[in-house]
Amino acid sequence: MNLKLKVWRQKNAKAKGGFEIYNISNISPDTSFLEMLDILNEQLINEGKEPVAFDHDCREGICGMCSLFINGRAHGPDDDVTTCQLHMRKFKDGETVTIEPWRSAAFPVIKDLVVEREAFEKIQQAGGYVSVNTGGVPDGNAIAIPKEDADEAMDAAACIGCGACVATCKNSSAMLFVAAKVSQFAKLPQGKPEAARRAKAMVAKMDELGFGGCTNTGACEAECPKGISISHIARLNREYLVAKLKD
């Protein structure tokens, strides 16, 4: 396959940045998208140019490190996969592929396609945990949890924190991320004691960090590589409203 790549290049967080066009040839359709970028970088290094910086780690879709806004979609044209699991067979020979970093006030670009996603950690630190301050590891079956509740909590816990929801949302809203992190505990007895505090603290932190508000377009759910449902956002709204009413 031969492709024309339109890649966002930016020296550092303060630099202006702009698109560069690169031509790349002889790419196998079985190459993964990130491998294709590796090949591009090798080509650039051989030409004595600066390689394109992009985030990646496990390359098997579980770490949440890779990002990229490809041809107008977070994680590219394939559904329910991260960029590292996207393959070049999803593109046409001779196609122009536009590659941009996540765009959000809360996710500033550090270099080229790499953005700072520390905002998600800050939201997590505000309350996305269960405090276990004393005692040993509890017995696995000591607390009985209905299968449906466990399943729903697990569906929310599938969130890898990649930020595709923020990147794709027209408002740069982090509601799906926060909803997943609140929802994974909301259905479990272990999460109940801190439920009100968690919802309030995480939403307050999300607002403070400059994410937009949710307008229920459902774009986040469609682009989430883990297919997390916006029903979790309804639960977050409920948890938050109940917590605020109790104040």
Place this chain on the structure above:
Amino acid sequence: MSKFITSSIGKKVVMSLSGLFLMTFLMVHLTVNCFLFAGAEAFNTAAHFMVTNPIIKVVEPILALGFVVHIAWSIWITIQNMMARPVRYNKTNQGKNSSFASRNMFVLGGLVLTFLALHIANFYVKIKFTHEIGAVSYAGVEMHDTYTLVTSLFTIWWYDVIYVIGAILLGYHLSHGFWSAFQTIGFSNQIWRKRLTVIGYIFALVIAGGFAIIPTYFYFVQ
């Protein structure tokens, strides 16, 4: 409840509740309008009942407030949401992941508001302020001849076109707004989401269809 109104979810709840309130108004409005099909006496009596009803007198300013709040909060939310992405994407493909109405609620709402201004000038202003309306009397009770005011306006073809377009825009706005309002107050889950989406589409279709049929009917019948 401190900081609730200024939080992202709180602002959305204000949009949701004011939106639901305006939807109930639309249902009442369309119900009264349906009396148009029953003739002059039925509609004029219904309109007279609405104008003289003490409950309506109380609700009217609340309704105006509902509109003001819904519009003001939408501007506030939209500005903040735009600020959340200072650098735009070069290429977007949002048609793949969300509906047209859901992405353009502010624009659709703005167009509906423009129509609403014309609509108020056409009827409310003429009835309440300029008194460009005749009088009729049924069984000794004198009342406004609202029927003639409405039906004579709908003999002008381009007014009919504007009213039909206004109804369609409103329908689009509601096609997302109905379900979205329930989602925002937390009344949704995997099952109810499907139900509310379907009910929302039916609601939008009934409201838009109902308001669009009236001018069309009176244009062709008269």
